[in-house]
Each structure stands twice: as C-alpha cells, then as structure tokens.
Amino acid sequence: MTHAGDMPGGRPDEAAPAAIELRGISKAFGPVQANKDISLRVPKGTIHGIIGENGAGKSTLMSILYGFYKPDAGEILVNGTSLTVTDSQTAIRAGIGMVFQHFKLVQNFTVLENVILGAEDGPLLRPSLARARGVLKQLAAEYELNVDPDEVIEELSVGHQQRVEILKALYRQADILILDEPTGVLTPAEADHLFRILRGLKDEGKTIILITHKLREIMAITDNVSVMRRGEMVGSVQTAQTSPEELAELMVGRKVLLNVGKTPARPGAPVLEIRDLTLVDEDGVERLRGIDLDIRAGEILGIAGVSGNGQTQLLEILGGYPEKGSTVSGRLSLNGRELPLGGRGCDGAERRRQGIGHIPEDRQSEGLIMDFTAWENTAFGYHHAPECNRGPLMDNAAILADAEAKMERFDIRPRNAHLAARNFSGGNQQKIVVAREIERNPDLLLIGQPTRGVDIGAIEFIHRRIVELRDAGKAVLLVSVELDEILSLSDRIAVMFDGRIMGERLPGQTTTGELGLLMAGISDTENTPDSAGIPPETKHVEDLSPQGPA
Ligand code: ADP
Ligand code: MG
Numbered sequence: 001m002t003h004a005g006d007m008p009g010g011r012p013d014e015a016a017p018a019a020i021e022l023r024g025i026s027k028a029f030g031p032v033q034a035n036k037d038i039s040l041r042v043p044k045g046t047i048h049g050i051i052g053e054n055g056a057g058k059s060t061l062m063s064i065l066y067g068f069y070k071p072d073a074g075e076i077l078v079n080g081t082s083l084t085v086t087d088s089q090t091a092i093r094a095g096i097g098m099v100f101q102h103f104k105l106v107q108n109f110t111v112l113e114n115v116i117l118g119a120e121d122g123p124l125l126r127p128s129l130a131r132a133r134g135v136l137k138q139l140a141a142e143y144e145l146n147v148d149p150d151e152v153i154e155e156l157s158v159g160h161q162q163r164v165e166i167l168k169a170l171y172r173q174a175d176i177l178i179l180d181e182p183t184g185v186l187t188p189a190e191a192d193h194l195f196r197i198l199r200g201l202k203d204e205g206k207t208i209i210l211i212t213h214k215l216r217e218i219m220a221i222t223d224n225v226s227v228m229r230r231g232e233m234v235g236s237v238q239t240a241q242t243s244p245e246e247l248a249e250l251m252v253g254r255k256v257l258l259n260v261g262k263t264p265a266r267p268g269a270p271v272l273e274i275r276d277l278t279l280v281d282e283d284g285v286e287r288l289r290g291i292d293l294d295i296r297a298g299e300i301l302g303i304a305g306v307s308g309n310g311q312t313q314l315l316e317i318l319g320g321y322p323e324k325g326s327t328v329s330g331r332l333s334l335n336g337r338e339l340p341l342g343g344r345g346c347d348g349a350e351r352r353r354q355g356i357g358h359i360p361e362d363r364q365s366e367g368l369i370m371d372f373t374a375w376e377n378t379a380f381g382y383h384h385a386p387e388c389n390r391g392p393l394m395d396n397a398a399i400l401a402d403a404e405a406k407m408e409r410f411d412i413r414p415r416n417a418h419l420a421a422r423n424f425s426g427g428n429q430q431k432i433v434v435a436r437e438i439e440r441n442p443d444l445l446l447i448g449q450p451t452r453g454v455d456i457g458a459i460e461f462i463h464r465r466i467v468e469l470r471d472a473g474k475a476v477l478l479v480s481v482e483l484d485e486i487l488s489l490s491d492r493i494a495v496m497f498d499g500r501i502m503g504e505r506l507p508g509q510t511t512t513g514e515l516g517l518l519m520a521g522i523s524d525t526e527n528t529p530d531s532a533g534i535p536p537e538t539k540h541v542e543d544l545s546p547q548g549p550a
Contacts (some may be wrong), residue, residue: 010241012224016043019207025074034060036231047208049218052228053455066098067091097169098178112149159190178209188516215244252457260463265491268297271475275331282325287313289499300476302490310499311479319358320351357437361448367433368421375403375417406435427458444475497521
C-alpha cells in the first residue's frame with residue numbers, strides 16, 4: 001500500500017492546520033472495494049484537487065465525508081476534531097457543504113425556496129424567506145454568484161443551477177466546500193467563472209475540495225492534489241511541483257501520452273459535402289440552420305460546442321436516422337454521390353454500406369445492444385456484410401473469431417467475447433464500438449463524444465486509432481464537448497451554436513478563449529475586449545495541444 005508522501009515533488013504543507021483529515025477510510029460495496037485504507041489531509045484555506053479515473057473511488061470518499069455512506073473503517077477529523085458523520089446534517093453542522101455531480105435541486109421551486117429548503121421549515125418559512133433574500137443578495141455581491149432569487153430552477157441554465165447549489169451550501173455557512181466534477185456540464189466561460197468564485201471563497205479562508213478527472217483544471221486552480229487509483233490513494237503533492245504528465249501516469253499506473261503525436265494532415269478531395277442542411281423538429285423548432293461543411297479525405301474535422309446545439313441532430317442525419325417527426329432539407333453527398341435525407345435508402349445500415357462508419361454519442365442506446373454478447377455486438381449493423389454470412393446464414397464462427405481478434409487488438413477487458421455488453425465498463429464498451437466501426441475502414445467516420453466516460457489510458461488508445469484512420473486517407477467528423485479533445489485531435493475546427501456553424505478555425509491558430517466565445521454564440525464582430533480576456537491560468541490548454549499556442 002502506498003501513502004501520501006511517496007510521490008516525487010513537494011508534499012502538501014504538513015504543519016498547516018487541516019480542515020479535513022481522513023485516516024484509514026475503507027468502504028466496500030459487495031465485492032467492490034471502492035475505498036481502501038485512504039488517508040488524506042486537506043490544509044485549511046486551500047483548494048485541494050482529488051483526481052482519478054472513473055471508478056477510482058472519488059465520489060464514494062466524498063460521500064463518506066458528507067455522511068451519505070458509512071465507512072467500514074477509518075476516522076474523519078474536521079478542524080482537528082474527530083467526528084462521526086452519521087448523516088449529511090452532521091456534516092452540514094460541521095461546516096461541510098457539497099455540490100453534487102447531479103444537482104439535487106427541486107426543479108419547480110424558485111432559487112430562494114431551494115436555498116432555504118431543509119435549512120429551515122414549518123412556520124418559520126416566511127420570515128426566513130425574507131432573511132434568505134438578504135443573505136443571497138450579500139453572497140451574490142461578494143462572490144459573483146448572481147442569480148435571480150425568484151427564478152424557477154428549471155428556467156435556469158446548468159451553470160446557474162450550479163451557482164444555486166453553491167449558494168445553498170454557503171447559506172448553511174459551509175466552511176469546507178466539496179465539488180464533485182463541477183465543470184462536466186459547463187461551457188469554458190462558465191467554468192472560468194466558477195474558478196473565479198472558488199478563488200474568491202479561498203481568499204475568504206474557505207477550504208475547497210475539487211473532484212475532477214480533468215488535469216487541466218487541477219493544474220489551473222488547485223494548491224495541492226491527491227491522486228486516487230482503483231480505490232487507493234496513490235499520493236498527494238503540491239500542484240506547483242507536479243505536471244499533467246506525472247499526474248496522468250499516477251492515475252493510470254503507467255506512462256500515458258496526453259497528446260497523440262500526429263503529423264500535419266494532408267487533406268485530399270472532399271469526401272462528404274453538406275449544403276444548407278436544415279432540420280425542423282417535431283415541435284417546429286429549427287435545430288439545424290443551414291449547415292455548410294466539407295470533410296476531406298485524410299482530415300479530422302472537429303465540431304466544438306456545448307451539447308444541445310444541434311450536434312446530435314447533425315450526426316443523426318449523417319448516420320441515416322434523422323429524428324422522428326422532423327423535416328430535413330438541404331443536400332448531402334458522399335464521394336460525389338447524393339445521399340437521401342429521408343425515406344428509402346436513408347437508414348443506418350445503408351449508410352454503412354455506402355462507407356460511413358458511426359460511433360454514436362450514446363453508446364448504450366445506439367452503439368450497442370446491451371443484452372447481446374460482445375461478439376454479437378462486434379457485427380451489429382454489419383451483419384448483412386458478406387464476411388459475416390455463409391450462404392443464407394450468418395457465419396457465427398467467423399464473427400466470433402473476428403470478435404476475439406478485435407478484443408485482442410483493442411485490449412478489451414475482460415477478454416471474454418461471450419459476456420453481455422452491459423457487463424463491460426464504459427471504456428471497454430466504447431472500445432467494442434470503436435473496434436467495430438474503425439476496422440470496417442469506412443471512407444467517412446462519424447464520431448460523437450468518443451471518450452465520454454472513458455479512462456485516460458483508453459482515451460489515448462482511441463485517439464491513436466482515429467489518427468491512424470485519418471493517416472490512411474479517411475475522412476473523420478469528430479463531435480465532442482471536450483475542448484481539449486477537439487484541440488488535440490482536429491485538423492480543422494468548426495464551432496456549432498444554436499444549430500449554426502459559428503465559425504471555423506485551425507487548432508494552431510486559435511485559443512480556448514476564442515473557441516469558448518464562439519461556443520457561446522459570440523462571433524468575431526460582436527467580440528468585446530472584455531469578454532475576450534482569458535484568465536492566464538487556463539492558457540496552458542494550448543500547451544497541451546500538439547500545435548502549441550497560436
Ligand atoms: P469515481 O467517483 O472515482 O468515478 P466512485 O466512487 O463513484 O468512483 O465508484 C468507485 C467504485 O465503487 C466503482 O467501481 C463503482 O462502481 C462502485 N460503487 C460506487 N457507488 C456504489 C454503490 N452505491 N453501489 C455499488 N457500487 C458502487
Ligand atoms: Mg464520481
């Protein structure tokens with residue numbers, strides 16, 4: 001077992017008083033040891049990152065601290081005093097607040113009602129509403145946490161809902177704030193705003209624990225960072241003394257290439273031409289508004305954007321299954337041949353026959369049949385292809401042998417082709433889909449969120465396969481909400497907002513700030529000097545991209 005302090009680089013200041021100290025925390029869920037003998041020390045008044053891959057045990061550890069789970073063993077000290085956290089009320093009384101990965105707000109209540117909910121109740125509700133209004137106003141002014149107290153939650157953007165969660169914790173006078181993967185749902189600008197808020201809270205002497213799997217965020221904002229791997233605490237270090245590469249290696253347990261080494265693209269003729277593509281959905285809402293794009297052979301075109309701006313509809317039309325009840329117009333052509341936008345000949349199987357591979361955004365509902373085995377899933381969508389058939393029958397032996405070879409090549413674990421898809425982890429499920437689609441060697445590969453919920457090690461692998469396909473002269477359309485992924489993979493970037501292409505950029509000649517503005521619907525002409533400012537802490541994103549800063 002490893003302990004904090006085994007890591008190279010400087011340790012967090014051991015002399016500083018600790019806001020939180022965990023000693024030997026263990027927790028099992030049935031056979032899964034989610035936390036193994038975890039020790040952690042969070043100095044008061046610091047921002048402390050906890051980083052680790054999916055399933056490393058981060059949320060479990062924080063849920064124990066917040067009284068959601070009872071540990072099997074171990075001790076919790078808050079401000080130096082041992083505390084038995086039996087429920088979240090105990091945690092709140094000890095000054096701990098938590099902002100969950102999935103917000104726990106009541107959707108049809110107002111901001112104000114949500115903030116006081118659970119903090120006071122009964123006949124005291126009315127006077128406390130008035131008081132809460134005052135406190136909210138003050139908190140908003142102090143920390144840039146502006147939200148209209150009378151707005152109903154469901155009317156608020158995700159970023160604003162998150163502010164309400166933070167306000168809720170501060171209203172309960174939290175001194176220690178835990179945020180579990182807070183930026184997964186935010187635009188870059190919202191994430192920057194959140195970081196400003198967190199710095200403000202730190203300046204006030206509060207202690208922040210930030211859980212994330214994003215190395216960039218850890219480097220940008222934390223004072224110290226602790227790394228978890230497979231339920232264990234691998235170590236803790238001062239952020240200034242470490243690097244993204246070192247942290248990635250600690251998370252995964254081996255060296256990881258954070259960026260695919262790739263040579264400049266040598267684009268050829270357009271493979272897919274999209275002209276004036278428009279989609280009006282069932283409710284009469286225009287989801288795509290006149291999309292014009294070319295994707296060339298030997299090129300990865302990345303589509304950046306906050307999710308929900310039409311990317312899903314675009315992928316669905318290209319994949320041959322436009323949303324039910326929608327009306328599509330415009331023109332698509334693949335290698336100079338017109339593709340139908342609806343009716344006969346517009347379906348997924350036909351598109352695959354034409355040479356369009358598709359790794360869908362939602363692998364569980366569209367990419368895989370979860371109850372079918374891995375080997376069956378490796379042929380899913382291609383079961384009419386000649387190599388999957390012998391005479392009128394499917395050649396199961398051939399498909400199985402091919403599946404096993406794919407599992408070997410893509411290092412899909414466990415290496416059992418007879419296991420149902422649902423029994424693989426998210427990363428391995430994704431590898432099954434990627435293996436199936438890439439190895440068909442399509443002329444055009446459509447990819448939606450290829451690494452969502454996928455571990456760093458598998459991300460590296462998937463990215464390498466995508467670049468290899470490009471280098472083989474194929475066209476790739478990559479849709480991702482992860483700007484880092486777009487920047488490191490794309491040869492050209494188009495930004496989508498509200499069903500439109502807001503602009504195109506070359507990765508080496510743009511910044512996350514500029515892309516972020518386009519993602520928020522602010523085009524070059526409306527660009528104000530104020531909104532263009534990117535805090536220097538987020539700048540090194542560009543350092544992580546292969547082309548480096550512009
Ligand atoms: P992280 O937040 O680092 O992604 P989690 O703490 O959510 O990881 O999960 C750690 C491990 O514990 C995973 O294998 C997960 O499947 C398992 N786990 C988490 N919560 C539960 C639960 N309530 N019941 C059973 N298993 C769980
Ligand atoms: Mg988690």
